[in-house]
Amino acid sequence: GAGVSQTPSxxxxxxxxxxxxxxxxxxxxxxxxxxxxxxxQGPEFLIYFQGTGAADDSGLPNDRFFAVRPEGSVSTLKxxxxxxxxxxxxxxxxxxxxxxxxxxxxxxxxxxx
Amino acid sequence: GDSVTQMEGPVTLSEEAFxxxxxxxxxxxxxxxxxxxxxPGEGLQLLLKATKADDKGSNKGFEATxxxxxxxxxxxxxxxxxxxxxxxxxxxxxxxxxxxxLTFGKGTMLLVSP
Numbered sequence: 001g002a003g004v005s006q007t008p009s010x011x012x013x014x015x016x017x018x019x020x021x022x023x024x025x026x027x028x029x030x031x032x033x034x035x036x037x038x039x040x041q042g043p044e045f046l047i048y049f050q051g052t053g054a055a056d057d058s059g060l061p062n063d064r065f066f067a068v069r070p071e072g073s074v075s076t077l078k079x080x081x082x083x084x085x086x087x088x089x090x091x092x093x094x095x096x097x098x099x100x101x102x103x104x105x106x107x108x109x110x111x112x113x
Numbered sequence: 114g115d116s117v118t119q120m121e122g123p124v125t126l127s128e129e130a131f132x133x134x135x136x137x138x139x140x141x142x143x144x145x146x147x148x149x150x151x152x153p154g155e156g157l158q159l160l161l162k163a164t165k166a167d168d169k170g171s172n173k174g175f176e177a178t179x180x181x182x183x184x185x186x187x188x189x190x191x192x193x194x195x196x197x198x199x200x201x202x203x204x205x206x207x208x209x210x211x212x213x214x215l216t217f218g219k220g221t222m223l224l225v226s227p
Binding site: 003004033040041042043044045048056059091093100101102103104105106107 | 117145147149154155156157158159162202204206214215216217218219220
């Protein structure tokens with residue numbers, strides 16, 4: 001498809017488990033972002049990639065969270081030792097670099113029991 | 114740090130009513146301002162933007178004017194439709210960083226009834 005694709009759309013896991021969330025950006029977009037949206041809140045920035053490198057990871061809450069983009073296209077957000085507080089919708093967005101104009105996927109809803 | 118404050122929802126209107134959703138911001142520099150919209154079952158979409166003071170962004174009948182003196186970017190539409198029912202997010206992006214770490218408000222749900 002032409003838009004940002006995120007998988008899985010829903011993930012239910014148990015506390016302490018490892019989770020991977022995948023993002024396939026719009027073809028040709030060099031900028032890729034991960035955001036997290038908790039219930040009743042706006043999206044919060046996690047990490048930004050320009051090409052293959054993480055240019056800004058200042059939003060990652062702690063070292064249990066990690067993201068990669070090895071070939072400058074698909075990105076994976078990895079969460080180790082999940083906690084109930086990690087439950088949220090994880091949003092991926094891509095862009096061309098024009099300030100603020102991001103294209104968002106539908107998100108991956110993570111529920112940690 | 115930067116922040117965005119939106120009016121709480123839900124905002125419930127009848128079709129053809131006038132809409133205002135208030136948004137104010139706090140920023141250290143001179144940000145660009147945005148409204149994003151999330152329709153049910155879809156991802157966030159850029160609705161409109163303004164990059165400097167007194168600029169007016171407009172799209173699909175929606176308008177918002179960048180007011181530096183009141184640090185506001187209120188969203189307006191003269192006549193809403195049922196299809197406008199969605200969650201609306203005000204956001205800002207600081208200039209000069211070379212990329213777009215958007216800071217979002219909490220969102221305002223709009224419900225339009227026929």
